[in-house]
């Protein structure tokens with residue numbers, strides 16, 4: 230039986246997360262399938278920003294840094310809230326800098342923890358910034374570091390006695406394929422290597438159990454499924470057992486044991502604070518705290534269940550209505566994150582047509598149409614309405630192509 234719009238409306242009526250959509254201020258006339266690139270705006274953010282500006286900045290001025298609810302504790306407070314979403318404990322996650330910068334800090338720290346090894350191992354299809362940052366670090370360290378890039382299928386076999394750290398993105402940004410975090414971490418540990426996971430496309434959409442997998446280090450993004458707003462700061466995780474030996478190269482004053490003692494020499498703070506560098510971005514952190522709260526309020530098991538149902542129905546609908554598109558994501562929902570990619574020979578024109586009609590996904594060149602499904606604020610009927618537009622746009626483009634050839 231083909232799916233109908235009514236089938237999808239019934240799924241919405243039974244959806245335990247349906248009420249969470251109200252926590253977002255969504256624009257009219259848009260079906261937003263790009264929450265994996267920039268999450269939607271929580272309704273609570275404007276009020277929070279206005280308190281941060283009016284009460285904390287205008288009135289509190291410099292006094293707002295201090296105190297238990299003060300700005301100085303924000304990186305830790307928001308970090309602890311994120312820890313609860315990724316299988317980490319309080320005190321193992323802190324919010325700081327960007328994902329790229331945190332990769333640099335933790336890759337350097339990993340090499341320092343394995344002084345007799347030189348290799349950073351990653352996969353060729355990793356997100357470009359992850360590779361670029363490792364290249365930059367290897368260049369800086371000269372003979373002390375070497376970047377090895379392997380194909381996905383060859384990763385485990387590429388681990389050897391020189392591997393200091395294996396660094397991978399948990400959910401592939403293009404295909405949404407999920408790596409076996411526990412399995413690969415075990416393989417790396419068996420070879421004496423550390424593992425650094427990038428959770429950019431996981432946190433807030435796919436359950437992660439860092440401590441359950443015995444992960445060593447991780448980084449992730451605040452503005453995707455965590456709804457922290459454009460350019461929201463990123464977070465990093467350092468397993469408790471590594472914190473006392475962590476040395477990271479961006480040894481700024483806020484990672485110092487006593488920042489306000491103004492000592493001439495650097496002494497790393499105890500705990501996760503030593504992973505900090507400079508002054509926290511308070512405005513962005515305040516917005517991110519609201520975004521993280523939207524995810525925490527729903528809970529990861531419910532979010533994952535709805536995300537799998539959304540991506541599954543979307544694949545069924547596209548294959549039912551749009552035969553010219555080829556699935557580029559895993560068909561097995563267990564192996565798939567919260568986005569679905571399809572290939573089309575004229576993907577760029579198709580995505581342009583979709584966006585012109587208010588269906589916002591994105592394009593990964595040359596021929597990949599990528600659709601993200603944020604389970605907090607998407608409805609099942611949105612899938613039907615989006616695929617109806619996709620069918621119209623793709624049919625017109627295919628007909629034009631056929632007429633031209």
Ligand SMILES: *Cc1c(COP(=O)(O)O)cnc(C)c1O
Nearest residue numbers: 327328329356358398402427429
């Ligand atoms: C989005 C994303 C990033 C972003 O890094 P920034 O430093 O925030 O620009 C990094 N890695 C992966 C895998 C991503 O998907």
